[in-house]
Amino acid sequence: MTIRLPGVGGELRTYVPRTEPLAPTAGAPFTSRTVFSAAHVVADPYADTTPDSPAAVDWDATLAFRRHLWSHGLGVAEAMDTAQRGMGLDWAGAAELIRRSAAEAKAVGGRIACGVGTDQIAGGTPAEVRAAYEEQLALVEESGAQAILMASRALAASASGPEDYLEVYGQLLRQATEPVILHWLGPMFDPALAGYWGSSDLDAATDTFLEVIAAHPDKVDGIKVSLLDARREVELRRRLPRGVRCYTGDDFNYPELIAGDEKGFSHALLGIFDPLGPLAAEAVRVLDTGDVKGFRELLDPTVDLSRHLFRPPTRFYKTGVVFLAWLAGHQDHFTMVGGLQSARSLPHLAKAYELADGLGLFPKPELAEARMKTLLSLYGVSR
Template sequence: MTLSLRLPLNGSLETYQLAGTPIAAGNYNPATSRLAFAAAHVVSDPLADNSPGAPAAIDWDHTLGFRRHLWSLGLSVAEAMDTAQRGMGLDWPATQELIRRSAAEAPAGRIAVGVGTDQLPAGTHALDAVIAAYEEQLALAEEVGAQPILMASRALCAAANSPDDYRKVYDHLLSQSSRPVILHWLGSMFDPALDGYWGSDSLDTAADVVVDLINENVSKVDGIKVSLLDAAKEVALRKRLPEGVRLYTGDDFNYPELIRGDGERYSDALLGIFAAIAPAAAAALKALDDGELVKYEEIFAPTVPLARQIFSAPTYYYKTGIAFLAWLNGHQPGFGMVGGLQTGRSLPHLADTFRLADAAGVLTSPELATTRFKQLLAVGGIDA
């Protein structure tokens, strides 16, 4: 049976016929050639007030069910990251509960959690207050036995006057951590409040700061997640890392080439897009494990246009696309988000996302996805 619906295109409607073949479902073991984390979103409680500025109310059954889905595919979970709407609707009380619940269910070694400073109120804070906020969250990560990810901090970016201020904070935190951490470099396209992170507007100068920090704390750094959407900058930094320190790509535009590597070095993965394309990511990583590079490329290639669509400017609204696909694929009952962020993308944008998801084979049940998107279009006044 051919499925079709009418979708917005260039200010009018076109009849679109689904033609993609869903990636085969199944369970996977974790990849052996790469570490792969999917940064997971949260599902809002449809019966609660999740309007902008309201405390986040989470649908725990479906939020945790989505994580079980990722674990069943062999992926690890990067919990309470920006994909989970840190700083965009997910408050600290909800974050704490999310970390505790997710860590309690995670298979051994298959979860890392975001450690930040977002419990601080808006405004400028002294560096000691920033350190104290980080320490509170680091203590929670250690309490639940999860690997810490030292997230880029808006408060630190606002408080720091030089690279030395970043070094003061990070040197202290690394000395406090009982296990190696993942550092986190999030570009300003993901969060404009992080512009000039590491104390410089120059990415090359910032990279010098990061490399010095890592070299002087090698035993305390497992790796660094880099989300700059610039493959050349990532490769250049990767070449400078000391032996044993991983580069976790957060480049949702260029992940296939960065994970594959150049024959000498490669990037591991810590990606928001992996939550949206989880079956494809699992299948591609298995192909890489098996040395089937052509298959690896064939699986990942059609997901790249989808990823570039979901993470298109303004990039920080990519979370809407992640939740949209989770809803289409039946992982949550409604297309709602904490903070009302489901309004972050227009219906034409979501229509393009739908087309590209179909082409990438990541609409796991095309019938359900078509039915659900028709319902959303109808609410928007579109007879699909």
């Protein structure tokens, strides 16, 4: 069987799909790294919604996907930007997602950490931002999940300098009942977060970030860094207080960062592990044995797909993630909250299919091929 795929210039070319999927096997829990996959939400395709209306979520399919990730030993990072926080999923929807996913995690024994933000307010003073954070932190802690303090658009807009970040985060960390993960999301993922930590100079911003951690090391389990800059992440993790972990959020350079060097390594909290879940889990289990070469041989070939999905404008990577979930059979449709399925072009999606198929990511290659052909036909590509 063959399929005709469009290229960036509009030309059609013949591709021969893979016939046998990769077959990762389940195994023991990870021992060398803590690994979270940020997970997407599945929209309700039958809901009568508009791009500006509250998200309509298919809860059964959404929770089933989380069980899929847990079954391979991955933790779930819930209600993060991969779940379209701030891009279709509002705070009311995120709160329900947190409650449901945390209950499901408890039922199946899965690890879960949930995003704490300020998206119930559009703006405000630093004190009002802190109050919004506190509301969400209370809900996450009540659910029994670990908290991830996400970067706040409202704080980025209202802070007058580093001192406001030190004050807001200091208050939150003092209140947290358990150690949290601090999240530094770069402007490539969300332009509204430019100048976070009080400066557009990344060196100065890093100093403020580290000052927050140094003041409360017992309340910080780790940091998630999503700056797509491997050198900067390595330098940052070497400056962390003992016992504070670095969770890479670098979807461009994750194999080398997780593998580490003679001075340390990164754990992982990655959106790309949504489509890569079983393969990523197998790679980490190989790493658990001390086989760095085998780990890299499994994970390095996935970087081309990740760099493609996260290409600028990077914030629209969610479209490719959900598209691959549909092709893989994790959901019955390619519909996203907020209509975000339209955010990437047909050539972009075709390339994502080709790269994912080449890696053997589709449990049923024939299903992925059939669904890709269905999408192509909607765009006028004859079979």
